[in-house]
Amino acid sequence: MTARTARWGTPLLAFSALTVAAVGVLAVGIGPVPPTIAMRIVLPSLALVLGALVLSAGHVSYPRVQNLRVYLAGYSVGIQGIVYALVRGFDTFFIDSVPIAPAGYAQLMLVFGLLGPYAYSLLPAFPTYRATRVTTRLLVGLQIAFLAVVRFMPASFGRLSVLVPDELISIPIVVVATLTVAIIVINALLPTQSFFLRGAFSGLALLAGGAWILPSLLGELGYHVSDDLIHILYAGLAPLFLSVSILFHILARMDHRVAYDPLLHVYNREYSNRILAEQTHISTKPPLAIMMIDIDHFKQVNDTHGHQAGDRVLFSIAQTIQKIVVPEGVVCRYGGEELIVFFAGRTGRDIIPLAKRLCATIEATDTTWKRQRIGVTVSIGLSDRKIARQPLGHVLQAADKALYIAKENGRNQVRFVRLKDPRKVAR
Secondary structure, X not given: OOOOOOOOOHHHHHHHHHXXXXXXXXXXXXXXXXXXHHHHHHHHHHHHHHHHHHHHHHHHHHHHHOOHHHHHHHHHHHHHHHHHHHHHHOHHHOOOOOOOOOOOHHHHHHXXXXXXXXXXXXXXXXXXXXXXXHHXXXXXXXXXXXXXHHHHOHHHHHHHHHHXXXXXXXXXXXXHHXXXXXXXXXXXXXXXXXXXXXXXXXXXXXXXXXXXXXXXXXXXXXXXXXXXXXXXXXXXXXXXXXXXXXXXXXHHHHXXXXXEEOOOOEEOHXXXXXXXXXXXXXXXXXXXXXXXXXXXXXXXXXXXXXXXXXXXXXXXXXXXXXXXXXXXXXXXXXXXXXXXXXXXXXXXXHHHHHHHHHHHHHHHOEEEEOOXXXXXXXEEEXXXXXXXXXOHHHHHHHHHXXXXXXXXXXXXXXXXXXXXXXXXXXX
C-alpha cells in the first residue's frame, strides 16, 4: 500500500449511476408534460446557479490543488450549464426574437458532456499555471462559441438532427453507450493516484450518456417522458455532481498532505502514530508485525557528499522498500533516516525472509548522484503482536530494541525480538 492516493472514486461513480436512475424515475412520474413554471423558470435558474457554482469551484481550486483537470472540468461543465440555461432553458422568453433551436441542440450539449471527461482524464494534471490558463481558455472558448453559433444560426446546422435517436437500437445510442463505457474503462486502467477524480470523470460521462439514452430507453419500456425535462435536469445535475466531486478531491488532498512525507513519497511520522494509536483504516488486530529500518552510517553520506545527496539516497531507499514490501506492508518515515513498516496479518517470523531480501537488495543497489555512485546498507529490527492485549507501543519498543541489537552486532543485518521475552533474540 502506498500513500493514500489510490482513491479511485467508486462512490462517486455509483452516485452518478443512482442519479441517472432517479432522473428516470422522476421523468416517468412527471410524464410527458412537465409543469410550465418549472421548465420556464425553476429548473433553468437552478442550472444557471449550479453552473456558476462549479465554475467558481474549479477556479478557486487551483491555488489548493494546482490541477489542470479540476480547473478545466469546473470551467467546462459550468459553462455547459450556464449556456444551456440561458439559450435553451429561458428561450421561451425570447422565442419571438431569435429562431427556434435546431433539433439535436440538447444532444450537442451532451456531446461536450460526454467528450469532456476524455480531456479531463488524459490531459497532464500538473502543467504550469500559464499552460493551465491557456488550455482552459482555448477549450472552453471553443465550447462557448460553438454552442452560441449553433443556437442563433440554426438554419446552418440542420444536420444536428442525426444526433437525436429515433429508437433505442440506433447508431447514436450505440456510439453514446460505447463512449460512456470506454471512458470508465480508460479511467479504470489509468493510474489510480487521483484522489477521487477517476470516479468523478467517469461519473460525468455516465450522467451525459444517461441523459442521452434515457428518453429512448423509457420510450421502449412504454413510458412517455419529456426529453426537455431530462436535458435541463442534466444541465443542473452535472455541475452539482462535479461540485461535490471537487470537494471530495480537495478534502482528500488535504488529508493526504497531513499524512504524507513529500521528500520520500511515503507516509510520515504523524500517520505512523495514528496507526500505533489504532486510529486508521488499517487493521491492527493480531497478528501484526512491525519492521524498523535504519540506514547505516547515514551521517557519513551527508558529510561526504552533502545533504542533497543524502536526500537522494533517502528517497532511493524509501522507494526500494516500497517496491519490495507493498502491498503487504505500509511504509512510513519515522524520523531522520529511520523508516517503519507495518504488516497487518503477518507475524515477525513470516517477514524475516522478506527483511533479509530487503537488506540484500539495498546493499546491492547504488544511488547515482552527480556521476558518483553511493552505496549504503540498512539494519532492520522486527517484532510482532500475537494477542490483542499487547499494546502496539510495546511492539514498537521491541522492534526498536531489535534494531539496536542489529546495529550493535555489526549492522547490515536483521534481528527479531519476540515481545513476550525481549531478551530472546534470533537472527
